Amino acid sequence: SQTIHQWPATLVQPVGSPLSLECTVEGTSNPNLYWYRQAAGRGLQLLFYSVGIGQISSEVPQNLSASRPQDRQFILSSKKLLLSDSGFYLCAWSPSGYEAFFGQGTRLTVV
């Protein structure tokens, strides 16, 4: 069966520090991969979308970037965090664009 792993679960980082969040999917190949952010009191917003290795689509302008170095690995990064980057980050995957499955999320607090 397929599983999705996301880490770390919580992270507290100072303003201006770098960020790296990792997500891996097991039990499938060539999945569509997504990064979403859930800000306090707001709905989930799609940040990045990938259909394959090295193929990244950015959905909103921001201080973050994403990379897909391997088929089942998706990384969310920032060179310098802002206070506004705080939120709950969720990785998701979809088998050929049919249904979405989500990881357990990372709570990021920028202080």
Add this chain to the structure above:
Amino acid sequence: KQEVTQIPAALSVPEGENLVLNCSFTDSAIYNLQWFRQDPGKGLTSLLLIQSSQREQTSGRLNASLDKSSGRSTLYIAASQPGDSATYLCAVSPSNDYKLSFGAGTTVTVRA
């Protein structure tokens, strides 16, 4: 741009009562609609997926209907239990790239 609205934002019911959660979307050209459950501080758990050609889906005590022409979906939870307390999210995808647009959710509290 697709806008997804969920009403009510919060709901509190006594145990055993049936729950009715509403979701509306502005663009009827959807590919799929998916209902999720989110527990506090946790990720999303998929509950039901309705393809655009379907009218409803059922899983146990859960039933979701879809009226694509009017831009509405309803999630019914029968005989609610305290364990059903969570936030329920509705999301729609415009195509098979599966870029989801989410509603803000309905937070449900089932009182024992």
